[in-house]
Amino acid sequence: MPVMDGFTLCHEVKNDDKLKDTAFVFYTASYLDKRDKELAMNLGVDRYLTKPQEPEKLLEVFKEVLNERGKPGRPSAPTRPIPENDYLKEHNESLIRMLEKKVEQLDHSKRILEEEIVVRRNAEEKLQATIQEKEILLKEVYHRTKNNMQVLVGLLDLQARKAGQVSIDAILREMSDRIYSMSMVHDLLYRSKNLSEILLDQYLHSLSERLLAVYERPETEIELVMDTEAIPVNIQFAIPLGLVITEILCNALKYAFLNRRKGTISMLARLDKDQGLLLKISDDGVGFNFQEKPGESKTLGMFVIRTIIEDQLSGSYSIVNDGGIIYNITLPDLFIDAKTS
Numbered sequence: 001m002p003v004m005d006g007f008t009l010c011h012e013v014k015n016d017d018k019l020k021d022t023a024f025v026f027y028t029a030s031y032l033d034k035r036d037k038e039l040a041m042n043l044g045v046d047r048y049l050t051k052p053q054e055p056e057k058l059l060e061v062f063k064e065v066l067n068e069r070g071k072p073g074r075p076s077a078p079t080r081p082i083p084e085n086d087y088l089k090e091h092n093e094s095l096i097r098m099l100e101k102k103v104e105q106l107d108h109s110k111r112i113l114e115e116e117i118v119v120r121r122n123a124e125e126k127l128q129a130t131i132q133e134k135e136i137l138l139k140e141v142y143h144r145t146k147n148n149m150q151v152l153v154g155l156l157d158l159q160a161r162k163a164g165q166v167s168i169d170a171i172l173r174e175m176s177d178r179i180y181s182m183s184m185v186h187d188l189l190y191r192s193k194n195l196s197e198i199l200l201d202q203y204l205h206s207l208s209e210r211l212l213a214v215y216e217r218p219e220t221e222i223e224l225v226m227d228t229e230a231i232p233v234n235i236q237f238a239i240p241l242g243l244v245i246t247e248i249l250c251n252a253l254k255y256a257f258l259n260r261r262k263g264t265i266s267m268l269a270r271l272d273k274d275q276g277l278l279l280k281i282s283d284d285g286v287g288f289n290f291q292e293k294p295g296e297s298k299t300l301g302m303f304v305i306r307t308i309i310e311d312q313l314s315g316s317y318s319i320v321n322d323g324g325i326i327y328n329i330t331l332p333d334l335f336i337d338a339k340t341s
Helices: 006-014 034-043 055-069 084-162 168-191 200-214 235-256 300-312
Strands: 025-028 047-050 197-199 221-228 232-234 262-272 276-283 316-321 325-331
Touching: 006 025, 006 034, 006 084, 025 055, 034 047, 034 084, 047 055, 168 197, 168 200, 168 235, 197 200, 197 235, 200 221, 200 232, 200 235, 200 262, 232 235, 235 262, 235 276, 235 300, 235 325, 300 316
Parallel strands: 025 047, 221 262
Antiparallel strands: 197 232, 262 276, 276 325, 316 325
16 A cells, blocks of 8 residues: 555554444565564454455455454454554564665566576677687688698698509598598587597597598407597597507508408507606508518608608607517697697
8 A cells, every 4th residue: 555554554544433343454575574463453453464365365364354353242443442552663664674674675676687697698798709719710610621621632742752653442432531520520520519629539439430441451450459548538639649549540540451361450549747648559451561661661641641640630659560660759739729720
C-alpha cells in the first residue's frame, strides 16, 4: 500500500468504533518474524498468512473467518487495546526488522549479480582471446601455405637433381610421404581444441602408423614401439620435424629389413627442461651398407634430415650404425617464432 502498511491500517480500523468489527486477514511476504505475527494478533487480526499460498487455501481461510464472525457470542475486537506508545514502539521495531531483511536480500542479490558479472567478464575475455587467436591464425595461413609450398618446390628440385636412375614411381611415393607429413599437422590442428598447437605424441603415432601401412611388405613383419609424451608443439615446429621423422622412418622401412622376416622400429620422445626435446629413433635392421659415414651421406633423405635439424630447427643429432641404426636428436625450441621460420 502506498500510504500505510497493514499494521497501521489495522491499528486505525480497530481503534475506530464504527469499523472495529471488520475482519482482518494478513497476507505478507515482508513481515516474516514471529514478533510480527504477535503484533498483528494483538491488533485483532483473524488470520496471519505468509506468502505464497494456493488460491484455494486463501478462499478457505476467508470462508472460515466469515463463518466464525457469524457465530453468536464471538468477540470481534481485541481483548485489550494496545497503548499508542507500545504500538508505535513495536511497529517501528517490526519496520526495522523488515528493512534489515530487505537489506540482507539486496546484499545477497548484489553478491550474486557481482559473481555473474565476473563469470560473464571471464567468458567475454576468453571469447575475445579465441577471436584474436583465430585472427592471428588466419593471417598466418597464407604465410604458412606459401612457406610449405616453397618447401615442396625445393624438395622437388633437389629430388630432380639427385634422382639419377631412381624411378618416377619411387620419387612420387617419397614426395607423397613428405606432403602427407605436412598435411597431417593441419588435420590435427583442425581437430584440436587449441588451434595454435598439437600434441607431439598424437602426431608421431599417426604419422608412424601411416608410413608403416604404406611400406608394408607381406614377407616382413615390422613392429612399431612408441614411447612418446604428450608434448605441445606449434605448427612451425611440427611440420619440419614431421619431414625429419618421415625421412628416417622411410629409410628404415625401405632398407633396414631386406630379406628379414621380422624387425622392430622404436621411437622415444622426452622433454628435458634444460636440453629441450630428446628424440631417439632406432631399428634393429642391417645398418648402413655403404662406405660413407651416415652424417656425410649425399642422399636426398640424409640431406633433408641434416638441413632441417641443424638449419631450421637449430638442433643437433648423431647417428650410431651398430646392429641397426640409432638417431639421437636434440631440439631445444618447441615453439619456433613464425616470423623467423
